[in-house]
Amino acid sequence: MNKTIRHQIFSRWREENPFPTTELEYTSPFELLIAVILSAQATDVGVNKATRKLYPIANTPETILQLGLEGLKSYVKTIGLYNAKAENIIKTCQILMDQYSSQVPDTREALEALPGVGRKTANVVLNTAFRQPAMAVDTHIFRVANRTRIAPGKNVLEVEKKLLRFIPKEFLMDAHHWMILHGRYVCTARKPKCGSCMIEDLCEYKEKTDI
Template sequence: MNAQKRLAIFERLAQAIPDPTTELEHSSTFELLIAVILSAQATDKGVNIATRKLFKVANTPQAILDLGLAGLESYIKTIGLYHAKANNVLKCCQQLVELHGGEVPESRAALEALAGVGRKTANVILNTAFGQPTIAVDTHLFRVGNRTKLATGKNVLQVEQRFLSLTPKQFLRDAHHLLILHGRYTCTARSPKCGDCCIADLCEFHDKQLRPVKPPAES
């Protein structure tokens, strides 16, 4: 894929998605961090249902520590792997209190040193909370990158590095959210909506389904 086509793709995505941002509900960087930790192998919708109740009673590291393990689990038990996530959240909050004065650090190294935080989570925080031009590659971005040929790779790190080197500079800050929303609602894993896709003529996916779905046969 050449640079001209890549630029046109991002221009169209930006036009189709005028407000690219996370769908995880939060009112602070700390709330976003906790929501992202909880979102691993879970849907944003499911996380939001849990955190709406949790953040009403505990929206600081110390407040969550005060809940204790059982208290925290009572709010997030509807989320998959909630026990392991609760332990990570409590350890993370303890680190924030002891090492960072209760604030979320702004460096990658400090973020990745927190319990429950890996490269992808750090990228989300650096981009969404601090406006850094990072790209967190999840299943949606991995699929969209390889399917469209915007950024191909055999693993998430390769795809991330390709996106960072090939994405037009003016779109680097919003690229993560443009691509994740496109992957979530249009370029879906099963039955991608190619007929409704704003970049269908630019995408290099060889198995496009551009024709409308046939109505069921009358019985």
Template sequence: MNPAKRFEIFSRFRAANPHPTTELEYTTPFELLIAVLLSAQSTDVGVNKATRRLWPVANTPQKILDLGLDELKTYISTIGLYNTKARNVIATCQILVDQYGGEVPRAREALEALPGVGRKTANVVLNTAFGEPTMAVDTHIFRVSNRTKIAPGKNVDQVEMKLLKFVPKEFLQDAHHWLILHGRYTCVARRPKCWNCIINDLCEFRDKTPAPDGLVAPDAVPPVALPAA
């Protein structure tokens, strides 16, 4: 993998999806923060089903505090680990009310100090709500980065640092959305859909998956002449 390949990879992602964003449904930084907090080890689809019921009733820190822990649980009980997440949401809302006037802070240190909020969640909020070029490495990004060799690393921290270093600056703002979506729908864990991948000729995964029997692969993107690694 070299800079020219990486540039072409992200150029194709941008051409296919010029304005990517999270699949979590939100309208404010607070809604995004809570949705991401709830999404740990859960699907965005499952979180959206819960928050579609919750947001019309309580979509600010004070309203969720007024709702109370037990009532909050009834809205998110379909989400995995909902008991722990409910306690974290209540504790986070209390801090936001007491220390930040009910607003979501824009500082990483302040975000990561909130209960249930780690580096990945903070990166999502900083990027998606506040427009900072952060890299929120989840299981999808970790897999895609290693499998394609865009930014291989032994853990999420290594992958994050390499992505921040290697992704061309003009793509950094949207890069983590493209990589998540690519991992969620194309470069899936068990059997990647290499035969239907727009970066197939650039990816350095050796054991590319052929098209299933009876299915004709779409026309591939014409190979691009790139400098050798």
């Protein structure tokens, strides 16, 4: 895929949705961090249902620590892997209090050092909370990058690096959200909706459907 086609693809996505954002609900970098930790192998809808009850009660490192591990679990028990996630969140809250004055750090190294925070989570926080041009490659982005041939790669890191290199700079800040939304609602895993896709004529996927 050449530079001109990539530019056209992202231009269309921007025209349709000029201000894309995550579907996770949050009002602070800390709330976003906790939501992203909870979202691993879970849906944004499921995470939002839990945090709508949790955040009015506890939405800072201090207040979550006051809940305690069992108290936190009672709010997140509907989410997959909640035991491990709750333990990581408690540890992360303690580190944020001890080392960062309860603020979420804005560097990859500091974020990835937090329990429960991997490269993808760090990239989401850097991009969404701190508006840094980071690319969090989840299953949706990995699929869209490979199917369309925007940035094909054999693994997540290869796709991430190619996307950062190939996406025109003017689109880089919001590209993460456009690609996730496209993968979630149009370029779906089992059967992509090619017939109703706004970039079908630009996409290089060979097994297109007429849906």
